[in-house]
Amino acid sequence: MLAAERRDHLLELLAREGKIVAKDVAAELGISEDSVRRDLRDLAGEGLCQRVYGGALPVSPAVADYRSRRSVAPEGKLKVAAVAAGLVRLGGTVILDGGTTALAVVHALPQGLACTVITHSPTIAAALIDHPRVEIFLIGGRVFKHSAVACGAAAVEAAQNVSADLCLLGVTGVHPDAGLTTGDAEEAAMKRALSARAADTYVLASSEKIGTASRFRVLPWDGISGLITDADPRQPVIEQLTAQGVEILPAG
Amino acid sequence: MLAAERRDHLLELLAREGKIVAKDVAAELGISEDSVRRDLRDLAGEGLCQRVYGGALPVSPAVADYRSRRSVAPEGKLKVAAVAAGLVRLGGTVILDGGTTALAVVHALPQGLACTVITHSPTIAAALIDHPRVEIFLIGGRVFKHSAVACGAAAVEAAQNVSADLCLLGVTGVHPDAGLTTGDAEEAAMKRALSARAADTYVLASSEKIGTASRFRVLPWDGISGLITDADPRQPVIEQLTAQGVEILPAG
DNA sequence: ACGATACATGCAGAAACGTGCAAGAACAGG
DNA sequence: CCTGTTCTTGCACGTTTCTGCATGTATCGT
Incomplete structure (x- = not known):
């Protein structure tokens, strides 16, 4: 699993589910939570997600409810x-x-x-x-x-x-x-x-x-x-x- | 359920229902009333809701009144x-x-x-x-x-x-x-x-x-x-x- | 006034976090 | 092909944050 690939996966997951739980993703992808946290930190730095305790949310929480x-x-x-x-x-x-x-x-x-x-x-x-x-x-x-x-x-x-x-x-x-x-x-x-x-x-x-x-x-x-x-x-x-x-x- | 996610949920609920009853939300989300109270206290601290006995109301009671x-x-x-x-x-x-x-x-x-x-x-x-x-x-x-x-x-x-x-x-x-x-x-x-x-x-x-x-x-x-x-x-x-x-x- | 309920506070275990570090892979240059 | 560098990754450690429970207090309804 390439790093960039992982990042894309995270963004896609974020768009689909409306949230990311670091622990779950780590388990799913078989990588350490540290890596997920690092990725999320980077993505948040680029403004692509909002880092929260336990995972991440879309930059605008409304992305999730735009589905509804x-x-x-x-x-x-x-x-x-x-x-x-x-x-x-x-x-x-x-x-x-x-x-x-x-x-x-x-x-x-x-x-x-x-x-x-x-x-x-x-x-x-x-x-x-x-x-x-x-x-x-x-x-x-x-x-x-x-x-x-x-x-x-x-x-x-x-x-x-x-x-x-x-x-x-x-x-x-x-x-x-x-x-x-x-x-x-x-x-x-x-x-x-x-x-x-x-x-x-x-x-x-x-x-x-x-x-x-x-x-x-x-x-x-x-x-x-x-x-x-x-x-x-x-x-x-x-x-x-x-x-x-x-x-x-x-x-x- | 992420903490930040819970906060968003509370705000959304507040906007939709016009009020929040701590006990009900705690039961609905399967968390302790203490957590709900803590969240409400924080939100109130940021001026996002008005804390009242038993739960919370929108920042300006007039807003909810106005809607209803x-x-x-x-x-x-x-x-x-x-x-x-x-x-x-x-x-x-x-x-x-x-x-x-x-x-x-x-x-x-x-x-x-x-x-x-x-x-x-x-x-x-x-x-x-x-x-x-x-x-x-x-x-x-x-x-x-x-x-x-x-x-x-x-x-x-x-x-x-x-x-x-x-x-x-x-x-x-x-x-x-x-x-x-x-x-x-x-x-x-x-x-x-x-x-x-x-x-x-x-x-x-x-x-x-x-x-x-x-x-x-x-x-x-x-x-x-x-x-x-x-x-x-x-x-x-x-x-x-x-x-x-x-x-x-x-x-x- | 009294019981019931909601509340704030302190506490402890658990979970998540950041950081430093070392092992390993990828890469460039000699 | 070898070597040094850089980047990534996972682990260990100490720290911070969260959460539920227990306690005592405040508030509400009767």
């Missing part, structure tokens, strides 16, 4: 959301866009995580009420019905007064030529304003968005730090994006 | 909401406070009514999405968990930029001497700021609020146009208010 929730939202969006939730650091500040994928991100956030979420979506804000340690800052403005987010001059102005480490942006189209697009000009402007207030911007792009384009450009490729998607990395569109220097965070 | 209250709006609130919804005129602009009664007002609004609603509650805004002809303006700011509304300096500032015909205000206490009161100073200030931006202010006061007082004064009696309540008009408290010149809109 996947009936609610499409599986792809949940995978993307889980990865996105993993980007949110303890004590950090994140700007969260509206949309169903962003809502899935809220559900994927660990219950006890302490952080600040800035959003222009009343739906997202309402969902966050259930997260006891999340500080919520709501960006007001005229609420656009079709996407249920605050847009317009007042909202853009309000957005100028916030700053964040991370911006998680939803879009409706991800296309090699057209770039990141959405269906409404006001929304596109709002997304730009939000993205500009964060150090890093990651785009939530479940597979059905890949290769499609909508009417209004949101951001150019170099305006984002990366793309989170569950689409096959070997897919031509994705390969093309990778070639263009876009960082791809797989949500396999 | 919003599902079943008591008959009194529905009556009050119906009367309040009747005050909203076609094409008019109304400032709608947060809270369960205000939420009931949203549901009581005629489906096709065209008007503008200004609110600092993400919950109210989200509920209004379903009303196709209602224009929504969201007041942003820091969201206070226990009442799920935007408060604080940013919210008050944002409120200065709107004007309305009508303000429908929720309170937690209506008392002849103490006046209109609520449990949080920030909330009280916010309610004042909202009320100041409307020509008329009506208070939503279902019967259980009548005769009670909370810690912080919202408005004096002459700051409001009237009180909407389902309480018996012959009740001493109501008669006293009438004598003080407060207009009573019965929601019998």
